[in-house]
Every structure is written in C-alpha cells, then in structure tokens.
Amino acid sequence: MIRTHLSVVSVDDSCFECPVSSKGVCLRYGASLRDAVSKYSVDAIIKKGSALAYAGDRANALFIIKKGEIKAIRSLRDGRQQIVGFARPGDIIGNPQGQDSFDCTFEALTDSVLCKTRTKDLHKLSSDHPEYNSAFMDAVSNEILRRGDQNVLLGRKRAEERLASFITERAIDVQHDNSFVKLDVINLPMTRLDIADYLGLTIETVSRVLTIFKNRNLIKIVNKSRIEILDHDSLAALACEEESRHFNTRIFL
Amino acid sequence: MIRTHLSVVSVDDSCFECPVSSKGVCLRYGASLRDAVSKYSVDAIIKKGSALAYAGDRANALFIIKKGEIKAIRSLRDGRQQIVGFARPGDIIGNPQGQDSFDCTFEALTDSVLCKTRTKDLHKLSSDHPEYNSAFMDAVSNEILRRGDQNVLLGRKRAEERLASFITERAIDVQHDNSFVKLDVINLPMTRLDIADYLGLTIETVSRVLTIFKNRNLIKIVNKSRIEILDHDSLAALACEEESRHFNTRIFL
DNA sequence: CGTCTCCTTGACGAGGATCAAGACCAGTGG
C-alpha cells in the first residue's frame, strides 16, 4: 500500500455532469447549494492499491466517491484488521462538520475518482447554506443503522449467514426513488482477504463457503472477482435479514 | 418484558436543574435553545424491565436519559439477539430529525427517567434554532465511530479481549472538559446474558472469563452486579484499545 | 516458462458454543 498524492484533474467540474449528482447527499442539495458545491469542489483521482488517507491522518477535506470503490480499514496493534465497509459511488468519506482526523485507513480497490471539498470550504458551505448540514443527517443516521446491522452480523451470525448477507447486500441496487432491483451478477473488486476482514472470518472460510454455495447451486463463480446469483431466495433466507432493509449511501469518518 | 406506558411526571421541569444538562448534546445548547427545549420537554419515567419502545414502533418522540440505564436490542427472527449498546445518562434515544420508526427495542435495566420531546416539537426546535441540528452532529458522528469500534471488537477480538474492553470502557468516566477518570468500581445493572448479547458471546463464556480475570487478580467480583478493578493496566493491555479513545454520549435510533 | 499473488482444498486443533448439573441468592410463606 503506497501513499500517493491525489491527482487533481479538474477544478471547474460541475455537479450537472456528475454521475452521482442524483445519489445520496448530492441529491438533497438545492440549486444554490449545488452551485456552491460545484464551485468549491475538485475532482481527485486515486489509483488502485494506494491510500487516500491513513487512520489518524489530519482530515483536511471531504470526499464523495464518483467512481470506483474504496475500503475503510481499522486495525489492531498486532496486525488484525477489520474492514468497516466498502465505499462506492455516492458514498462519503469525511465529516461535513470537518473532523480533526480520519478514523480509518482508506485504500482504493479500483482506480477511483472522488469529488473533493476542502475542510475550510465546508465551513463556508454550511454557514451560507443552512440545508447543507441537514442534507448529511440522512447519511449519518443511515450509517449508524448500517453499523448496527454489521454488529448483529459479526456478533450473532455464522459464516454461511455472513457470506449470504454480504452477497445479497451487494446485489441490491437502490434506485433514486428508493425502490430497488436485484442484480444477478455482482462484482467483487476486493480480495478474499478483504471479504474475510469485513465479515470477521478468515480467507479460507470465505473460500470454503463460496464453494459450498456453488455446490448448492446458489451461485456461480464466474471468476475471482465476479459471481452470478442463481438463487436469490435461498441466499436471502440464509442471510436472515428483513426484506425492506436496504441502505443507499454510506459515510465514513 | 412488559410494555408500559411512560408516566409523565412533570411538564415544567427546567434544564437548569437537570443532572445531564452539562453532558452531551444538552451541553451544546445555547441559552435560547435551552429555554425552548425546557418548554417542550417533559420527564418520563420507565420501570426496570419494561420496554420504552419495540423495534419497528412508530417513533413519535426523542428521549434523553437523565437517570438509569436502558439496553438497545436488535433481534434475528430465530431469537438470537445482539445488544447494540447500553444507553446511560446523557445518551439519546431517537433521531433529532424525527425518524419514522425505532430500529431497536429499548428496555430499561433500572428504573429510569427520560427527558422526552415529541417529534412534532423537534421540527419547531430545529427550524427556530439553527444550532439545534448541529448540536447533534457530534453525537451522531461519535456513534458512528463507536459502532465501528464495536465492529472491530465483534469481528476480531477473542473472548477475553472483549470482556476486557467492556470492563475498561465502563470504567471510564468522561468529564465535561473531555478529560476522564478511571473508576475502580463499576456497576453492571445488566445480566450476564445481556453482556453476552452485547459482546457476541454466550452467558457461560462471560461467566468463565470473569472467573479467569478474578483468578488472575485483575478484578474482584463484589457481587453479581458490581466488580472492582484491581489491575487497570493489564485489562487495558488485554483490551488492545488505543489509549485516548474515549466516547462520551451515544445516540440510538 | 518461471515467478508472484491470490485462491482453493485438506488435515488438524482450539476456542467457544452447547448441554447439563449444581450453586447462589432474594423473595415468599410457613
């Protein structure tokens, strides 16, 4: 994992052309706030495998992912690590109020593009636009619930249930109107180790359980980073999750 | 667990006499907001063992705990349950923006007193007082971090480490100025089963590990609901947590 | 074709769950 400075590619990119302007927090911006965000934000590019920030780093910006996927890692001193989540387009990295430091290490799983807003500009945005903070309240309370769900998964589910939950969650594509579609093919840009670190398992268990699912014809393993879901219902039953419980965008601090 | 209606004991209680007015979100209220909150809030009492709300219940109020302790439970359909946290004085139950339903079942571990504000009054508070929402931003981002820590605990720590984390966390008393003191005696108003459900263990494992700690002279078990810490350092080492990482108030949705 | 990384599979063992029994304790009633 090599730290790279982010490349800033464009300083006048507009929200109107942004692929995530209709998702998550951006969706909730009013017209004038959107103009202001457009003015203050720049695109940043980060290469696959390099770190956006390390846990404890001074946080001088807020990022919204436009493209790619980034993992959020928390580590214990002896090397054990827990992946807190995978950030995807529309998801936020950073605190809209401007926190002092990052809580996680963020590493790009794929080449990614981020919308970057500097902390000092955040203060201006929130004081000029009263709806700015409340636009984030949805995201933060959503994230609290999601981490509660992850607590349940890590505390009370067995390996097969964890993998089933992971797969079904990635297969849900939430639409702008909060309806959703179930995808048949999902991409896994992360390694098996990343999945294991996310689910509180080992790489061997992840591999084994995927093989079990394959043998039961629940999934088809297209290749290392892509699986096809053959039996949504059985997986959903294994995941033992409420129907209806779908999350859209996440926020990482 | 019997549902009881809350008893409202006083409608004109002032924040100025409130035991938690100097904690958490209340601490951040300005004078005029504090007056307004005083006007809209009432005290509510809930008896040990009864439920404040069940997961999925319509949320028509926000609560701040003044006295007592309340557990927040999430359940799987087959009866397994995960306690997401224990809410204590200064902690919040509910969403300042007014959510539609509660995510957890809340049950009082002791007779408790709560400051209750109705959802419809929340809207008024937040529109009249721009600082109202931002006062909660600290709490929600704090809660996100805390649940991330709990993910690490549940995903990557072994039983002894989990218990050590639990004990050391409860032994930290955060002061108003964010300094803290380490308590030598801690109360455990919850049962061993509650502790197990919080830590992703079974009741037997909790009991065994406490006995191990006792035999190593790390703790003294005064009685079922009270333990004395004899060796803070060893427990802290077992917990493998960053020094410095202390949370004050929590929020549950 | 060799090397590197990642993934899969097998054998084995350990940590914690499960099952079962008994201890402790508060409350209740004789």
Added chain:
DNA sequence: CCACTGGTCTTGATCCTCGTCAAGGAGACG
C-alpha cells in the same frame, strides 16, 4: 427461623464451527 421456589450465575463435559497450518492450483505478467 427455616424451607421452598424461581431466577441467575458458575462450573464441568462434550461437541462443533471455524481458525490455523500446509500444500497445491490458477491466473497474471514479464
């Protein structure tokens, strides 16, 4: 005062899921 009762906690014996260790397979890339 003691016996009884029900709930909670502790302790022991056994089992099983998943972690650990080890080896081999499959791609990617030079």
